[in-house]
Structures are given as structure tokens and as C-alpha cells.
Amino acid sequence: MLSLNSPIKTPYHNLPVVWKLAILSITTIIVYQLENHLILTALFLVLFLLKLIPGVDFFKLVIRNLTPIIPFMVIILLWHIFTGAIVQGMVLLVKFMIVICLANLVTMTSQLDDMIVLIEKLVKPLRKIGLDLSFLGLTFGLVIRSVPNLLEITRRLNFSWRSRSLKRPTWRLVFPLICFALDDADHVAEAIKARRSINS
């Protein structure tokens, strides 16, 4: 399973994840308080330049990752044109673009492993109140490993359904898929138990 991380290395990859998340949080709070068109436009242009600095290939990747939000931007703009609040709509769109583009930049330039290490560090103090979350890394790995597995099972179920019926399978595949997931969960639990007993 791939992450949305950029394969093209940029200077932003070297920044610590915690800094990038802090910048994102602070910028989000500030941007939603701002109403000045000029400052918002300037911020947007700065962000645009930040995305251009690593090169054209990286910029193309940014655009590809942002494509899914374009239809929804268009709908918001049309809605504001329809309600006669064009200026308000434009300001809102620029705010969105700044926050979503910055969040996208953080996602693209932060390794999944670094993010997981950060989360594990953040939850470590919870041990003091008896909440041991040392298994977090394991559960992240289990989910990422299981999704392609479940998709393959869905494909096979779909194939076997179509070989027996002319109708589309629709929701009927969900029940056998859940049965498979439950069986798999039992096998995985046994495997974790075995591994822990070996390690301890």
C-alpha cells in the first residue's frame, strides 16, 4: 500500500515532522481569522512559490494530488455566485486553497515512518496513567498489510459471483467479506500471541 508521500526529494523533507505540523496548525488558525484579501492572496502566492521551488516534476505531483478537490471548489464558487456573495466565495476559496495546499505539502514531504514515530512519542506519556500503546506501530502495519489482502478477496468473491449469476453482486459480497475478515483476525491474533511468547 502506497502512501501519498512524494518520491521526489525536496528541502522540506529534511524539516522535522513536528515543525511542519506546528506550522500547519498555526497557519490554519491565522488564515481562518484573516479577512484581508491582499494578505490572503500574498500568502497563497508564497505557498505557490514554495511548491515551485523543488522543481516542475514536484509541482506536477502537487497538482495531481490536488485534482480531486477541484470539482468541490467549483461547486462552492457556483453556490456563492448563485447566492450573490461572489467576494465572500472568493475569499473562502483562497482560505481553503492555502490550508489544503499546506496540509498537502506536509503530507507529501513527511515520511509515514516519521509520522508513526511522532505519534508513538506523543502517546508515550500515557504509560504513566497505565495506558500502554506500544502496539500502535503493529496495528498501523496490520491495517496497511490487510487492505490489499481484503481487496483481493473482494475481487475473487466478485469473480465467483459473476460466474454463477448474471446479476451484479452489490452488497451481498459484504457478508462473506466480513466472515473472511473475522477469520483472518483470529489467525492474526494467534500469530501475534505466538510472536510475543517467542519475544518474551
Next chain:
Amino acid sequence: MERNIAYIALFAALTAALGFIPIITLAFGVPITAQTLGVMLSGCILGSWRGGLASLLLIVLIALGVPLLAGGRGGLGLFFSPSGGFLIGWPIGAFVCGLIMEHFRKTHPFAIGLFASVIGGIIVVYIPGIFGMYLVLEQTLVHIIYSVMIFVPGDLIKAIISSLIIMLLCKYRPESVISRNG
């Protein structure tokens, strides 16, 4: 402990996998997917805290940039979009679904499954969803509530499917419905 970890992880994965069933994107950029069916099922099958944690685990991975949301989307940007509130509502919704199932263990599985899915999987998920849209879109609450009504018929169908699956599980694999056994 090991069993809980496995169930939580597998149901997070199952919810993600349900997102790869074809989707329809309606107004305001919020897509209708089978992933909310996964949220309902996680809560109704695993119970309150396991179901809630399964959905929480999924949204943490989405936030970390793993493309597990319908259509292969992921990343922090989603949490600032109009559907961000709905994502935050998933673990709360799954928790409430499980809580209802745990409190009415003797009730017919279809009836209680439907009730839990509607309350937890629709109403509870919609509250932060509507609030998130209200914060982001700067429109009136009434406007927002009207606009999300378009998703209700689809979600009601998912609630019916969820309750049918729970009924089938109670009939053929009763030991698997942890919320009614645990």
C-alpha cells in the same frame, strides 16, 4: 489483548476496503461511499470501544497520508475540507453504535442493528459533519442541514444493509458478534 488488536486492525482495514466499491460524488464535494457502512458494522459487531478504536485507527492512518479513504485519498488536507467533520464523527458514531448494541443484547438483531446504525452511523456522524461544514463553508446552519439531507437516503440504505448483515451474523456466526457476547 492480541485478539482485540487483530479485530481493531482488521475492521479498520475492512472499512478502508469498502471505500474501493464505486463511489458517487454529490454536491459540496462529499462522496457517498460504502465506508460509512464499515463504520456502522465496526461498532455494531465489535462493540463500543473496539469499534470506536477501529474507526479512530483508520482516520489516524488517513491523516498520516495513507490513501485509505474512498477513491485512494488521504492526508491532512482532508480534515480541512467540508467532509473533515464527518471523518471526525466516524469513531464517535462507531462507539455509539456499539454502545447501543451492548445495551440491548436481547432485542432482535435486525431491529437493534437498524436502530444502532441509524443513531450511531447517521445522526451521531452527521453532528460533527454539519458542524465542520458550518465552520468551513461560512453558511447558515439551516442551509447546511438542508444540503446534507441529500445523503440521508443513501445512508438509510447502508443502515438497512448493516442490520441485515448483523442479523445474518447472529444467525450463522453468533460468536463473532462481540457486542452481544462480550
